[in-house]
Each structure stands twice: as structure tokens, then as C-alpha cells.
Amino acid sequence: MDYVKITETPSYHNDLELMDTRTILINMNKEDQKVAEAVEQVIPQITKLVDALSERFQSGGRLFYIGAGTSGRLGILDASEIPPTYGMPHERVVGLIAGGDMAIRKSVEKAEDDTEQAWLDLEMHDIDRNDVVVGIAASGTTPYVIGGLRSAGKKGILTACITNNPRSPITQVSDIPIEVNVGPEFVTGSTRMKSGTSQKLVLNMISTALMIRIGRVKGNKMVNMQLSNDKLVDRGTRYIVEGLGISYEEAEELLKKHGSVKEVLDAAGKDI
Template identity: 80%
Template sequence: MDYKKITETPSNYDGLEHMDTNAILVNMNKEDKKIADAVEKMIPQISKLVDELSKKFQNGGRLFYIGAGTSGRLGILDASEIPPTFGMPHERVVGLIAGGDSAIRKAVENAEDDTVQAWLDLKEHNINTTDVVVGIAASGTTPYVIGGLKDAKKNGILTACITNNPGSPIAKVADIPIEVNVGPEFVTGSTRMKSGTSQKLVLNMISTALMIKIGRVKGNKMVNMQLTNDKLVDRGTRYIAEGLGVDYIEAERLLKKYGSVKKALDAEADNTIQ
């Protein structure tokens, strides 16, 4: 091993069981404050990935996340939020986890140690060179993820990774490595904590920036969101009222007429121009 596995280094704190509740929480919070700064250092790499993704998406490409355990679950979480938030078909951003869907709730023994399964999982989605694969692994050593990235690269597919161990094997495999050094975990080796939080921040940045770049946001509004409940219908109505300078009743009528915020805004803008 020619790199330091930071995620396994001892915590900056000891005797955790002897701390009172306030001390535990204060010290956890101290560690959490370091996360955003660590992510900030990776913005150039994240930007590079988003720019490549936006090009691929304009040509019908897709984004695949692959991971195991917490990392896999975070990828699935990010992917699952794209359709309701931005109105994209669910197959455009896909999260895959070692062990399959059952591993979302319960760990599947040895699933992450399989070096060939990720590529088999990706092939079920007819993955091709218009797509991008992002491997997520705090340790940077997860065989499922490394194997998937290697096979994707062999087949001419752009790859990236999110890891918390700079210089790790996964970073050497990925075309665009995003290496977020958050330091030791509060509980030694518990990467569901700072590492997992940093991954969530990076995933938010990747998918949100991508959706903005490909036109799924107007101004600062989620104009393509799915109107699946009363809260979202109300939000959509208010967006139209603000965007067109009409009252709530008229905005509600326009939302019912066009079926989406974006269609209402675009159609009424066209009418104004004419």
C-alpha cells in the first residue's frame, strides 16, 4: 500500500465512552465543520465532471453511480431524487449497489468483494459510451467499485470516483478522481460519518449543477419538478405567480392548463412576445 489510508487512522478523540452527551455532540460538530472545506478543494475536479456530464446528457447519455454499503446507498438516494426534483426520467440517473436492491436496507455478505458484478449490473442497463460511471468508495479499495470502473474504461466509458483516501486504488483507476480528505472519523473507521457526509455534499453538487446546466432549472426555481402532492402544487403555483407577475388564482389556472411550471412559463412568455 503506497498511500495513507486516512479513513482508518485513529480518531482525534479518545475515551468517547467517558464523555458526557454534550461533549460527544460538540466534538462531533467540530469534526463536521471540516467537511465543507475539504469538499471545496475538490471543486475543480467536480466542475470537470459536471462539464463532461452535461455534454454526454445533451447527447442522450446517462449517469450511473456504483457503490457498496453507505456509499452505494448515497448514490441511490441522489439518483432517486432526480425525477421528482427535476422531472427527469428515472433511467437517466441510476444508482447501483453491491448486493442489489436488498442491500439498500440490509448488508449483503461479501457483495462488495465481487470484482465482476458491477459490470454485469451496468450491462443490464445497456450501458454505452454516451454514459458516465461514478464509483463511490470512502476507502478507495472496494473491489465491486474498482472492478466496475475498470470494465467501464475498457469499454470506452468515461469514469469518475468519489473517495476519501487520496491516492487510493480507485482514484488511480478513474478518469476524474474526486478525493475528499476529511481526516480521521470521530469514531475510528466509521465512514458513515464525515466521509459519508462529504459524499452527500459532492453528489448534491454533481447532480444539481448538471440539472442546471442542461436546463432543468429556471432562475433559481425547480420548474420541472413533478407535482405529486399538494405542497408541490402550491409551490408550482407560487413559482408561476412570481415568474409571470399574476395572482395566485390565475397562476393556479395556468398550472392546471399546462400541467407543469416550465410549460406555463414558456407558453405565457411566448404569448407575451407575440
């Protein structure tokens, strides 16, 4: 092993059980402040991934996240938010977790140790060379994720990873490794903390930047969001009022007629 497994190294803080609540929280917050700085260091790699994704998406490609435990759940969370936020079909960004949907809520014993299952899960979606697979693993050693990335790479599919252990095994099977070194966890080895936070930030950056690059945002507005509740209808209506300079009632009528802010603006030949 030619790397240090940072996610398992001892916390910088000791005797946690002797701290009062305020001290625990202050020290946790001090550690959390390091996360954004660590993510900043990997922006070049995230840029490379988003640019590659944008090119493939324009040709009908898809984004797959694969992970286990916390990492898998974060991938599913990111994927599930794309349709309502940006109006994309559910099958364009897909999150897969070791152990299947049951593992979203409860741990599935040893599911992450299966090196073959991730590829079987991906094959169920008819994955091809136009798609991209991003493996998420704080440790960088999860067999489910490594196996999936290795199989995808052998099929000529672009692969990337998000890990918190630089030079870990997962980086060896990824075309674009994103290695976020957040240092030891406040509670030693508890990667649901800083590691998980960093993964969430990177996932936000990947999917949001991708949606912007492929035209799902105008100005700074989510003009393709699904109108699935009153709050979103109101938001969309206000966007149209701002963009077209018309009354709220007129804007709401147009929104309901066309189905999205983008369609209303396109019909009027306007940008926000």
C-alpha cells in the same frame, strides 16, 4: 501500498465512552466543520466532471453511480431525488449498489467483494460510451466499485470516483478522481460519518449543477419538478404568480393545464 488509508487512522478523540453527551456532540460537530472545507478543495475536479456530464446529457447520455454499503445508498438516494425534483426520467440518473435492492436496507454479506458484478449490473442498463459511471467508495478499495470502473474504462466509458483516501486504488481506474480528505473519523473507521457527509455534499453538487447546466432550473427555481403532492403544486403555483404577475387561482389553473412551471412560462414567453 503507496498511500495512507486515512479513513482507518485513529480518531483525534479518545475515551469517547467517558464523555458526557454534550461533549460527544460538540466534538462531533467540530469534526463535521472540517467537511465543507475538504469538499472545497476538490471543486476543480467536480467542475471537470459536471462539464463532461453536461455535454453527454445533451446527447442523451446517462449518469450511473455504483457503490457498496453507505456509499451505495447515498448514490441511490441522489439518483432517486432527480425525477421528482427536476422532472427527469428515472433512467437518466441511476444508482446501483452491491447486493442489489435488498442491500439498500440490509447488508448483503460479501457482495462488495465481487469484482465482476458491477459491470453485469451496468450491462443490464445497456450502458454505452455516451454514459458516465461514478464509483463511490470512502476506502477507495471496494472491489465491486473498482471492478465496475475498470470494465467501464476498458469500454471507452468516462469514469469518475468519489473517495476519502487520496491515491487509493479506485483513483487508478478513474478518469476524474474526486479525493475528499476529511481526516480520521470521530469514531475510528466509521465512514458513515464525515466521509459519508462529504460524499453527500459532492453528490448534491454533481447532480444539482448538472441539472442547472442542462436547463432544468430557471432563475433559482425548480421549474420542472413533478407535481406529485399538494406542497409541490402550491410551490409551482407561487412560482407562476411571481413570474407572470397573475392571481393564485389563474396560476394554479395554468399549472394544471400545462403540467409544469416551465411549460407555463414557455407558453407565456416568460422567464422567472
